[in-house]
Amino acid sequence: MELSELWFVLIAILFIGFFFLEGFDFGVGMSTRFLARDQKERTIMVNTIGPFWDANEVWLITGAGAIFAAFPHWYATMFSGYYLLMLAVLLSLIGRGVAFEYRRKVEDARWTNVWDWVIFFGSLLPPFLLGVLFTSMLKGMPIHEDMNMEASFSDVMNMYSIWGGLTITLLCLLHGLTFLSLKTEGEIRQRSAALAKKLVLTVIGSLIVFVGFSWFMTDIFEVRFIPELIIVALIVLAYGLSYFFISNKREGRAFTMTGLGIGLTVLSIFVGLFPRVMVSSLNKAFNLTVYNASSGAYSLKVMTIVALTILPFVLGYTIYSYYVFRKRVSDKEHLTY
């Protein structure tokens, strides 16, 4: 395997990690607005993700950084081409990050309420927008010979990409709900499990529609028919199992399954893309691939050594942090956020 191919795999892993981890804290952030009965419950819910959300977000930052380092052309084309979408992602993440820290810095219900709305939209918009981004990337964007992309609004926002955005958002919401049922007690735990159970069928439905859409709108099933078919089958299986585990109150397993569902969905996107990183809708010859968009061999070698050395430590202390805060969160204890 060439190093540029390896980096495509590493970037795929970073984005799978991002959606698996930040996926549930996006989901928790979204559900605060309709699952919690009052501010006290919202506080408990926000505190379940308190120690984790920041590090989860770093998976995205690292993913973007890895794209920059390993595929400068991919980075340049994508970030300049999706300018307004990126701006919206940034503004959402800015608001969200500050909101967690500030929501209870003043003991005033209105103050907290405003920040909780920021958390809601800050958790709802990024998965939707990133879903739109990846879906439209699969379909192909107007990328010219000079690798620059000049997209109109409808290139970014169309039926297919919006459906993709909504689907990713739903996957995150479900993942957040299974996380909540795992990390809370009493009523919130029951309510989130009940809602998760209701949501599973909607999620499977929207995924099937998404697959149907993709069949007509993209070439991923032509390029990788068998692997994509297997992944889709596994996704449906994962969500089917999550339904079973939620019903049987096996919350840890249900959470694992919804995480697996998200991970496999992101995987299907990267499998469908490979070896392309940006598909041109104008001409196949203008596609950006792992071969024509990558950094030089030396740079990739350095990056590979550095990444493979550091990653075990990152995984180690990440697991430690989840171990330290493994207990269920309730208002019987001091809640920081």
Next chain:
Amino acid sequence: MDPVMLARIQFALTTIYHFFFVPLTIGLAFIIALMQTLYVVKKKEIYKKMAKFWGHLFLVNFAVGVVTGIIQEFQFGMNWSDYSRFVGDVFGAPLAIEALLAFFMESTFIGLWIFGWDRLPKKVHLASIWLVSIGTMISGFWILTANAFMQVPVGYEIRNGRAEMVDFLALITNGQLWVEFPHVITGALATGAFFIAGVSAYNLLKKKHIEFYKKSMNIALIIGFIGSLGAAFSGHAQAQYLVKTQPMKMAAAEGIWEDTPDPAPWSAFAWIDTKNQENKFELNIPYALSYLSYSKFEGSLKGMKTLQAEYAKKYDPIVGEGTNYIPPVKTTYWSFRLMIGFGMAMILLSMIGLYLWKKGRIEQSSMFLKILVPAISFPFLANTFGWIMTEVGRQPWTVFGLMTTADAVSPNVSSGTILFSIIMYALIFTILAGVMVYLMVREIKRGPVEHQDANSTVSIDPFNKAGA
């Protein structure tokens, strides 16, 4: 308006704003880790109280620093895509390493620190804040590795129409990096220290929690002195390095149009006329510039006119005939002087402070304390002017000698789009600044003792007797 200008305005806006929070984060994290170490070693409650109180202010600042940092990583691709294509092979690596090595560490251990006061063993909890502090400095190291490349490009070769990395070691042993990194870190320590000193001074004037703020003040003055003195020495080393590597920037920073006499005088004040390329009025200190540049009382420096001719010969084949290689002189000259001025004031203040401390008169010296409060702004101003000098003084280059700023911008992004995003950032930055200042002032007014009481009652469920 020209997209290049707008993209530059946006870069200035977002980086300057981001860099209000970064040095404060680096400085405070270190000082808080120090305070908590004192707590664990000496087992005195007051140090725990200190770590907690300053920790609260730290977190209010940290949140904004983190979120405004994400913009930086995205904006190279958004506004400077041709730059990203040209240098990504070299420049992307330090950014990715920064995320892998520093951001994961900072974000995971800050979570453990915030939520771990009652859950972690004392020493592990202490280790968490130290790892946060180390993480902030590692982060600084890698982003400065990237910046140093823009000032003094090393370890690359031009291949396939772009700069490709050929020597990673050269990147991290870049001489520019090793004068820049200590300068930024010491400056950041001084920033954290002057923040604590100023807030402590305010409360000592109000005669509140005297013991608490006196102890905080003591730590802050020591770190403030080390930091500001270290920034001066490393800054001096950096200036000497600049004379060798980017003489044009130095000539602009000193307002030198013609080659200086030997020995060269240092300009304390100059009325600069950019149009006629001369200074209408100068106030000079003889010998000083020779000494500052070469550590001896001889040697001359080249003026901007000579350098323009030299650069034209060397670089016109790359960037085109008739390029102006002289940066905005007044901005470079004055930002350099303002940085030095505020830096010197900080050294002086920390020395006076330590003297008063030693004499045991610090809490009675109301005049001095009154100066310390607005002096909180000094390091922020010095940091900002330092970066303006460094970045504006490098113009017209983005990467010195390799790529001009005008060639670096995204060709597919319109002026209107950039303008729109500037307005959005300006709006959200204004709101964030307002909220942050409001929260800081609130926490400071509350003070350390009340804060803890409030903290433990806030979260308790009124219906849950067992929890209270």
